Amino acid sequence: MEEVGMMQNNMEILEKIKQIVADILDLEEEKIGMDTYLIRDLGAESIDLLELAVSLNAAFQTEIRDDDIFLRKLRFYLEEAKTTGRDHHAFLAKQYPFLEDSRIREILNDLNGGAVLRISDLVCYIAHHQQ
């Protein structure tokens, strides 16, 4: 029952994020889904992410830390884990507590594809900080 409630909440968050992203990038909402890559698919630039961050704050009344929600330091963390001999997965899980293990595995397998940030990552960040 709790899981159903969480899924419903995530879908509500997704719908709001779709509206915000579509407005900022001047896109059709239908082109945006959980698995959409924000930078790779939609071409979002740093100025768009800045606008997105303040819009998410306004919409959800949640503190938005740009480096965390946009996974900005991902590759820096991976380098740090490498140089200090720590497990990459565990290190990322500690830095990004809002991401599930399965998502971190996906990210680690997707690094060569470019910027890994997905709409679902934003949803998870908001949901995590609303708890």
Add this chain to the structure above:
Amino acid sequence: MERLNINTGLDRFLLIDRITEVDEAMIQGACILPAQEAHLLMESMAQLGAMHVRWCSGFNRHAFLSGIRNFHTAGAFIGTEKFQLTGVLNSRSSTGFSYAVTADSKSGRFVSGDFLYAGIPYDDRFRRSFLKSHYEKVFSCLRIVSKQP
């Protein structure tokens, strides 16, 4: 990148004449613009918001205007006018600051817009050693001016 020179008709870059009120949620100020130039008013509004970004971060960040949305003007310029400027912080993130900024004059001129800023830590190009004390001093002077009759 080609350098663009704009003659403002003024002998300074700072267009705000005073800051009358400031707290965590808003900033108010005033400016007198001698020319019938809407872009100077837009610049004044941008400077007011940027000043609040710096003040909010204890002058530990440099402020960049990233964009303006929903810019509206009403009424006609009648020449030299004093404008009351108000910036309300609508939302923010760790880096971004979004303001609703308005400017209005006694003649009925009213201008409004949403101004978005990035508050970025100083670096080699925008040096803390100069900029922090510079803007602290500018802010302090604008506040002192506002307390004079």
